Amino acid sequence: MTGIQDIQLIGDEVAIRWQDATESYFKMDRLRALSPSAETAGERDLLGQEISGNEKGRDFSGVTVTGWNPVGNYAIQFHFSDGHRTGIYSQDYLREIADES
Numbered sequence: 001m002t003g004i005q006d007i008q009l010i011g012d013e014v015a016i017r018w019q020d021a022t023e024s025y026f027k028m029d030r031l032r033a034l035s036p037s038a039e040t041a042g043e044r045d046l047l048g049q050e051i052s053g054n055e056k057g058r059d060f061s062g063v064t065v066t067g068w069n070p071v072g073n074y075a076i077q078f079h080f081s082d083g084h085r086t087g088i089y090s091q092d093y094l095r096e097i098a099d100e101s
Contacts, residue, residue: 003091014065024098032060032080034097035087
């Protein structure tokens, strides 16, 4: 896996340039909808029952990225205009969702 070289906000997209010189572009509202946080993606208890995820299926149209923080050398924590900051986007996860675009 190659790491992130640069991140830029361009219009309503987040552009990531990877160290292997490839680039990925993410619509900000889609990035918010795909947050891996428990409140967005949900989580399960020991019995496999979903115990959270109250934002599943919510419309995030118009939500923008207002900033980000690196998390070690493996992830990014995006800050969104709706106040959401709890999703930790691993570089592997970002590559995965970029391939789905």
